[in-house]
Amino acid sequence: MSDLSLRGISLTFPDGTEAIANADLDVSRGEFVSLVGPSGCGKSTLLRVASGLLDPTNGSVSVDASSVGYVFQDPTLLPWRTTRRNVELLAELRNVVPAIRRERAERILATVGLTEFADHFPRTLSGGMKMRASLARTLMLEPTVCLFDEPFGALDEMSRERLNGELIEIFLARNFAGVFVTHSIGEAVFMSSRVHVMTSRPGRLLEPIEVPFAYPRSPEIRFTPEFAAICGRVARALREATS
Amino acid sequence: MTVERSRSRFSRLVSVVVPPIAVGGVIIGVWYFFSYVVLDSDRRFLLRAPHEVVRKGFLDRENLGEILAGLASSCRVALVGLVIATILGLALGTLMSLSKVLERALFPYAVVVQAMPVLAIVPLVGFWFGYGFSSRVFVCVLVAIFPIVVNTLFGLLSADSGLHDLFTLHEASRATRLRKLMFPAALPAVFAGLRISAGLSVIGAIVGDFFFGQGEAGIGQLLKKYASRLQGEQLFAAVIVSSALGVAVFLVFGWLARAVVGKWSEESRGR
Numbered sequence: 001m002s003d004l005s006l007r008g009i010s011l012t013f014p015d016g017t018e019a020i021a022n023a024d025l026d027v028s029r030g031e032f033v034s035l036v037g038p039s040g041c042g043k044s045t046l047l048r049v050a051s052g053l054l055d056p057t058n059g060s061v062s063v064d065a066s067s068v069g070y071v072f073q074d075p076t077l078l079p080w081r082t083t084r085r086n087v088e089l090l091a092e093l094r095n096v097v098p099a100i101r102r103e104r105a106e107r108i109l110a111t112v113g114l115t116e117f118a119d120h121f122p123r124t125l126s127g128g129m130k131m132r133a134s135l136a137r138t139l140m141l142e143p144t145v146c147l148f149d150e151p152f153g154a155l156d157e158m159s160r161e162r163l164n165g166e167l168i169e170i171f172l173a174r175n176f177a178g179v180f181v182t183h184s185i186g187e188a189v190f191m192s193s194r195v196h197v198m199t200s201r202p203g204r205l206l207e208p209i210e211v212p213f214a215y216p217r218s219p220e221i222r223f224t225p226e227f228a229a230i231c232g233r234v235a236r237a238l239r240e241a242t243s
Numbered sequence: 244m245t246v247e248r249s250r251s252r253f254s255r256l257v258s259v260v261v262p263p264i265a266v267g268g269v270i271i272g273v274w275y276f277f278s279y280v281v282l283d284s285d286r287r288f289l290l291r292a293p294h295e296v297v298r299k300g301f302l303d304r305e306n307l308g309e310i311l312a313g314l315a316s317s318c319r320v321a322l323v324g325l326v327i328a329t330i331l332g333l334a335l336g337t338l339m340s341l342s343k344v345l346e347r348a349l350f351p352y353a354v355v356v357q358a359m360p361v362l363a364i365v366p367l368v369g370f371w372f373g374y375g376f377s378s379r380v381f382v383c384v385l386v387a388i389f390p391i392v393v394n395t396l397f398g399l400l401s402a403d404s405g406l407h408d409l410f411t412l413h414e415a416s417r418a419t420r421l422r423k424l425m426f427p428a429a430l431p432a433v434f435a436g437l438r439i440s441a442g443l444s445v446i447g448a449i450v451g452d453f454f455f456g457q458g459e460a461g462i463g464q465l466l467k468k469y470a471s472r473l474q475g476e477q478l479f480a481a482v483i484v485s486s487a488l489g490v491a492v493f494l495v496f497g498w499l500a501r502a503v504v505g506k507w508s509e510e511s512r513g514r
């Protein structure tokens with residue numbers, strides 16, 4: 001049984017918008033899959049369903065809800081808490097013992113390179129640093145399933161590539177099941193072992209495209225012909241999905 | 244480097260301090276002009292010259308004592324009124340934020356209280372409850388409560404929906420959500436409301452006292468007395484003192500807001 005399993009998910013909003021039609025998705029620990037699709041096709045909605053924030057109209061979700069981590073598109077930090085206290089937030093909500101919480105926060109802050117900024121308030125952090133803090137906050141609970149909704153969409157190319165690499169390192173160290181929504185084909189292929197393409201609304205999932213490169217991947221694989229070929233296949237699937 | 248730095252700081256200070264002082268000078272000049280050039284000597288009581296106001300209103304022991312006693316009385320009323328309005332306002336705003344039904348039920352009455360002119364409230368309060376301390380405080384509460392209720396309510400509802408999702412995802416209880424998300428999110432708005440209410444409470448204390456016209460004399464009664472006795476110098480002194488109180492309240496609550504939320508709030512930055 002996969003750690004996250006969506007079966008025949010359909011979702012129609014109360015206003016009649018049909019967002020998702022019959023989507024299946026299985027992700028297990030050690031797999032990192034990307035989800036790409038045209039804007040408004042229901043990717044965020046699918047993640048919300050997977051996390052339990054939204055109930056599907058039809059279909060079933062099987063996941064241990066308490067071990068899901070969700071990184072939103074915006075960093076959604078509490079502006080009145082320092083980086084450290086933001087990172088500790090979810091552990092507080094889940095009643096992790098203070099001593100363990102602090103020790104873990106210290107370690108994770110170091111992992112995402114924010115130790116120096118632990119006592120800064122969010123308004124003094126750059127966009128990339130805020131996203132790192134958001135990532136760190138999610139990692140605090142050591143989730144087995146991690147959902148990422150275009151986490152680096154708002155960042156510049158350079159920060160983005162760096163964070164891509166760092167996230168993959170974290171993934172390899174922690175071995176969670178990752179679902180990564182993005183608009184960037186290159187990002188999707190570089191990060192994941194499998195790319196799922198979603199059709200225009202109502203979103204369905206097409207046959208996934210496998211990415212055969214072994215982890216850890218060097219940033220240079222982005223410039224190989226094999227990489228380009230896979231990006232081409234994803235692009236073609238996307239064109240097909242939009243028409 | 245250091246010299247340049249201190250010079251730029253000095254010039255910044257100059258650019259901050261000089262313009263208002265210049266305007267103040269112009270006002271005093273115009274004041275003298277009216278007092279000595281426009282008004283004949285037998286009508287000069289209408290606008291006494293600034294130094295006369297200072298001499299009779301502020302430097303005369305007896306007059307100053309009377310004005311300060313009035314000020315103290317009005318301050319006490321305004322302060323107690325503000326404290327009660329704050330406690331009630333926070334409670335009402337919080338209740339309304341927790342339940343849509345309560346919000347719909349109570350909000351219209353908050354608006355009614357706000358819309359009632361002080362002039363209408365004061366005689367009624369006096370008529371019902373007499374002219375003592377508690378009636379004055381009651382007037383202050385009525386005029387000061389609205390901004391606190393509204394700002395508490397909207398502040399509590401202002402928390403980002405993404406943050407609410409985060410709390411939902413991690414099964415936060417209602418109390419936790421209120422304590423860790425909604426209350427802190429409301430603080431900047433609450434302090435902005437408090438600043439407005441503090442000013443209103445001062446006005447409520449003075450206006451209430453003015454219309455009651457009896458009981459312990461506050462600034463309001465003094466204003467009335469000086470005007471009816473044509474004591475221009477004292478009247479001006481009392482006006483200046485009450486404006487100074489308003490300004491002081493505005494500054495104190497501005498400072499308080501910066502002290503509490505200034506470190507993290509985006510809005511209160513650089514103000």
Ligand SMILES: Nc1ncnc2c1ncn2[C@@H]1O[C@H](COP(=O)(O)OP(=O)(O)OP(=O)(O)O)[C@@H](O)[C@H]1O
Nearest residue numbers: 013015017019038039040041042043044045046201
């Ligand atoms: N609460 C809602 N009520 C009604 N319709 C909604 C609601 N939330 C989203 N939708 C609609 O559902 C569709 C899918 O939205 P969703 O946010 O999942 O798209 P998306 O694939 O994440 O888009 P993007 O790539 O732009 O983020 C959109 O057409 C959107 O307008």
Ligand SMILES: [Mg+2]
Nearest residue numbers: 043044045149
């Ligand atoms: Mg989206």
